[in-house]
Amino acid sequence: MLAACGGSDSGSREGTTSGKDAKKILPAYMASNVVAPDIPAKNGSAMGFTGKLDLAALKTSVPKALGKGGKVTVMSPFWGSPPKADNAYYRGMNSLIGVDVVWQNQDGNTYDQKLGAVLASSDVPDVVVVPGWNMTGRIPSAIISKFADLGPYLSGDAVKEYPNLAAIPTDAWQRSIFGGRLLGLPQPSPYVTGIVPLYRKDIFDKQGYTVPRSADEFMALAKEITDAKAKRWACLDMKWTAWQMFGVFSGSEKPLGWNLVDGKLVNRVETDEYLEALEWTRKLFAAGVVHPDAKLGKTAPDPGPKFAAGEFLIYANNISQWWGRTAEQATQNPEFKVWGMDVFAHDGGDPHLWAEQPAGIFAFVNKKASESVIRDVLAVANVTAAPYGTKEYMMTNYGVEGTHYTVKDGVPVKTDKGNNEVSNAYVMVASPAATIAHPDFPAVAKAQVEWQQRAGSFTRKSSFYGMQITEPARYTNLSDGFEQLEDDITRGRKKISDMQQAVSDWKSKGGDKLRDWYRKLLDDNGTAAS
Structure with missing residues (x-):
């Protein structure tokens, strides 16, 4: 059975198992017919x-x-x-x-x-x-x-x-x-993305706001919604939605950040789409349409109360919050209605989404x-x-x-x-x-599944989808600074050129060697994506 590739740093087997070798190991699938x-x-x-x-x-x-x-x-x-x-x-x-x-x-x-x-x-x-x-x-x-x-x-x-x-x-x-x-x-x-742009449908309907279908439409709507004096902003940090709009490879797990493009293995941070998504998010912050809480990054408070109060109308978060926010407001705020926007491409076309594990x-x-x-x-x-x-x-x-x-x-x-x-x-x-399943809010359950199915029709599986990959220990901390740098750029503390420099450093400090390691993995095992 396939062990893995490359030398080991820790005495354990690195790598992955897929293709023929996995078929010998996997349990037979037998669909449940109970319900x-x-x-x-x-x-x-x-x-x-x-x-x-x-x-x-x-x-x-x-x-x-x-x-x-x-x-x-x-x-x-x-x-x-x-x-x-x-x-x-x-x-x-x-x-x-x-x-x-x-x-x-x-x-x-x-x-x-x-x-x-x-x-x-x-x-x-x-x-x-x-x-x-x-x-x-x-x-x-x-x-x-x-x-x-x-x-x-x-x-x-x-x-x-x-x-x-x-x-x-x-x-x-x-x-x-x-x-x-x-x-x-x-x-x-x-495997469909779990991140949904959630919005206050009740306020959208009341104010006559139209759900955006492109990056420019989103920006225009955000400016229309925002009135800082009245303590209303359009959104929170929309970086996760930006990744989706610009078709950036998934960042939820290191192997999903790699994909074979025109015969070459490319990492998400090396792509134009990655920089374009950061730049669009930076423009949102610069335009003043992002709620001040979002500038705090990971230390920002729970968005629930201010979303319910209408201080901002859009935020990107896990699909589970669609039901969660609905349930917590159902008795004290019966007018409240949260819904999920369909993800759109930045140019108004169909999005290019990437499968999660x-x-x-x-x-x-x-x-x-x-x-x-x-x-x-x-x-x-x-x-x-x-x-x-x-x-x-x-x-x-x-x-x-x-x-x-x-x-x-x-x-x-x-x-x-x-x-x-x-x-x-x-x-x-x-x-x-x-x-x-939400017997208390069946319309939300139906909408969540249908949202996933629509998003799934635009979802592709990258080269290492579905594979459990153990990177060599020497690369463990290689990407550590990227998330903080993303947040610094989007909030105007650093520039896009700082990210370009960081990517260049990443490549020379091991990114290119890690690419070779992943390439050998792919050549030896094939892909689990179908």
């Missing part, structure tokens, strides 16, 4: 459910508990205050699965530090959850050396013992291959775990990967009816106990294919 979505997935979108919830009609996707009663410890990031260890949610889930899962919740904000310390020690829990954004420094090499190969249990038809895992899309499993072995249990995600969070099993522990972990994952509309999904995501949630008019509502206990836990082990 049919109202809107099937298309063009890389999530699937959508737009109906009310009928608890009496919930299907069963795990007829009998597969767990054998063993104990499994799980270390996972947690945001907020973790619940008590022996709570009703944990008891209910463990009873359903047939496994005694013991949670070692760690602060999600400092998780990378804890992860590094634990993986460097000899005391590794049975299961460790690693989000993609924590896979920096030495973490990828630790993953390869510390965790068990799940291939013997899941590759090919073996996965059919766990039908909900068999229904996870193949692209997500492809991302779970590290150093030539199937190591991770994935949380699948849509199809899985972003993974659970790994300790290399020293016995077969019975591994089987118990897979029993956990087979429940947590149950599709929407099943009893297992409701239990995983909402807890025990009557204790953690109630259902009113077909809408599940968490109780205080539910909000406290049913959070950041079992969903971290594995998830079903990407799903959007």
Whole structure:
């Protein structure tokens, strides 16, 4: 089986696995037929459910508990205050699965530090959850050396013992291959960009504003909206939307920043589109149409309250905020309506969007775990990967009816106990294919999926899409200064020429050698993009 390419800095295998070698490792795909979505997935979108919830009609996707009663410890990031260890949610889930899962919740904000310390020690829990954004420094090499190969249990038809895992899309499993072995249990995600230009549709409708379809139209509208004396600005920092408008390769993960163009491997920072997107964003700031909070960069406060107050009308953020902002304003501000703009090309034509990775969070099993522990972990994952509309999904995501949630008019509502206990836990082990369902706001769920499907029709996969790549450690910090420099340029503190100089330095300090390394990877393995 393919190991990787190039020499290793850390004794671990660098590189990736794709093509023929991956096919031997990947689980067979077997679509779930337990529940049919109202809107099937298309063009890389999530699937959508737009109906009310009928608890009496919930299907069963795990007829009998597969767990054998063993104990499994799980270390996972947690945001907020973790619940008590022996709570009703944990008891209910463990009873359903047939496994005694013991949670070692760690602060999600400092998780990378804890992860590094634990993986460097000899005391590794049975299961460790690693989000993609924590896979920096030495973490990828630790993953390869510390965790068990799940291939013997899941590759090919073996996965059919766990039908909900068999229904996870193949692209997500492809991302779970590290150093030539199937190591991770994935949380699948849509490959369509998750960043949406969100806007106040209620105010747009009232004022007669037209949703822009080009960079020039956006600027003109921004100037029309802005009235600093009245404490109204057009937008926040629109850099993420600028990347989309100008067709810049994805910056969400280092491998996605590379793409084969006319036979040459090119990085996003070397492209004209990258500089043009920065320049357009700089002009927005210079025109005074950006809310003053955005000038603070990462230290800016939560945009929710000022967006609700109408201090700015447009901001780019994760698609989940479409529902989140709607839900938080529904009772106190019934006129409030947030919607998503379709992404447009800067010149008014069709956009050129780039695919994101199809899985972003993974659970790994300790290399020293016995077969019975591994089987118990897979029993956990087979429940947590149950599709929407099943009893297992409701239990995983909402807890025990009557204790953690109630259902009113077909809408599940968490109780205080539910909000406290049913959070950041079992969903971290594995998830079903990407799903959007908001029984409380079905129109938002429908609009989110349809937005993804339209964006997906203009989305292409770059050369390293879907591949789990471990760069040599010597290049780990090569791109460290770019994000700060982008923000300095857009806010007028630095010039475009400073970025051109930074790119030149990047090339000479290792960028060109890294290009050669990626090129060899591509020549040896081919691409996973289709």
